[in-house]
Amino acid sequence: MAKNLQNWIKKNLISRYVMTDCPEEERCLHVLEVILDDESTLDEEQEYFAHIEQCWTCYQNYNLEKAIRELIKTKIEKKPVPDTLLKSIKLEIEKLTIE
Amino acid sequence: MNLMSEAPKRQYSEAEKAKVFDGEFFPHIDSMYNFAYRLTFDEDDAKDLVQETYLKAFRFIESFQEGTNAKAWLFRILKNSFINDFRKKSKEPAKVDYQEVESYYNSDDVDKAITTDLRIDMLKDMMGDEVSTALNTLDVDFRTVIILCDLEGFKYDEMARILDIPIGTVRSRLHRARNLLREKLRMYAKTMGYIKKS
Numbered sequence: 001m002a003k004n005l006q007n008w009i010k011k012n013l014i015s016r017y018v019m020t021d022c023p024e025e026e027r028c029l030h031v032l033e034v035i036l037d038d039e040s041t042l043d044e045e046q047e048y049f050a051h052i053e054q055c056w057t058c059y060q061n062y063n064l065e066k067a068i069r070e071l072i073k074t075k076i077e078k079k080p081v082p083d084t085l086l087k088s089i090k091l092e093i094e095k096l097t098i099e
Numbered sequence: 100m101n102l103m104s105e106a107p108k109r110q111y112s113e114a115e116k117a118k119v120f121d122g123e124f125f126p127h128i129d130s131m132y133n134f135a136y137r138l139t140f141d142e143d144d145a146k147d148l149v150q151e152t153y154l155k156a157f158r159f160i161e162s163f164q165e166g167t168n169a170k171a172w173l174f175r176i177l178k179n180s181f182i183n184d185f186r187k188k189s190k191e192p193a194k195v196d197y198q199e200v201e202s203y204y205n206s207d208d209v210d211k212a213i214t215t216d217l218r219i220d221m222l223k224d225m226m227g228d229e230v231s232t233a234l235n236t237l238d239v240d241f242r243t244v245i246i247l248c249d250l251e252g253f254k255y256d257e258m259a260r261i262l263d264i265p266i267g268t269v270r271s272r273l274h275r276a277r278n279l280l281r282e283k284l285r286m287y288a289k290t291m292g293y294i295k296k297s
Contacts, residue, residue: 033274037248039255067219068281072249075227076234081132085146086125089153093120096157097113 022057032058032065108161116160123169124156130170130251131177137246138181138239148185152177171257174247178261217281221288233283241276248273 022028031048034040040048052059111119131152135145155176156163163172234242247253247261259266 030270030274033277034270037255037273064217064219064222065277067222068277068284069249071222071225071230071284072234072245072280075225075230076250077227077231078129079133079136079142079145081129082142082146085132085149086128089128089150092150092154093157096154 022055025057025061028055028058029061029065032062036065036069109164111160116157119160119163119165119169120153120157123165124153124173127170127173131173134174134246134251135177135181137235137242139185140235144185148177148180151180151184155180168257170251171253171261174251174253175261175263178243217285217288221291222284224291225284225287229287230284233280233287236283237276237279240272241279244269244273245276245280 028048028051031040031044035045035048048058052062128149131149132145135148135152136142139145139148152173156173159176163169234245237245243262244258247258253261255266255269258269262269264272
């Protein structure tokens, strides 16, 4: 990244955050996971989103983690089920029924 | 066979069995096949595993309570079948040069490390194959929790039942798995030249 762009980001974006290093980054990452997994409490969510308004590191982690989840969901190819599979399972079940 | 042995039994007529299979079990064949494939990395083994799962579901259907989560019940059978019958013969994915990652995995740092030089713009250029390989090269226990949670959308309590582990273990395993996956994605970004080699 060009140095002047880095400086611009620092001046205009990062500077509005009170914290650029998070003393509780590991704990925040755990909470972030629970939030993205839709398993968090309302209190956890409120506390976390208030925190990332202030913390540049956790704001970045939030966006990165969300992007990774999206990447997994969208880029991993689903394999089509072979046409014959359902038919052969039904046949095998029929055999068991006759037995 | 100790399949759902703790569940109360329920008797099904032949017509009821057919209804449960058509209405609740067969609609999950797509997810089950994909789960089986990502465990075995072999199309024929995946087919056998799914077929075996459905046959076991038929034999032990008395343990299934209608109205409960059929998908989770089937996934639990599939996972147990994989461990008991398929794990030994399943193929390992092609190994990339991940020695660095493996030593990281074996260290205590795995819970603490945070990848600071992986950025969103790097992820956007990654291909499906690269993401799949990163997932596939995770140890099967770590791969499984990511598949169940991120691809299949199971909740922690459902995963705990599928895997026969406490919810706390589900959470810690997921956390480790995601740290490892992030590290593997970072390795890709490095090989693609997005991150300077140190």
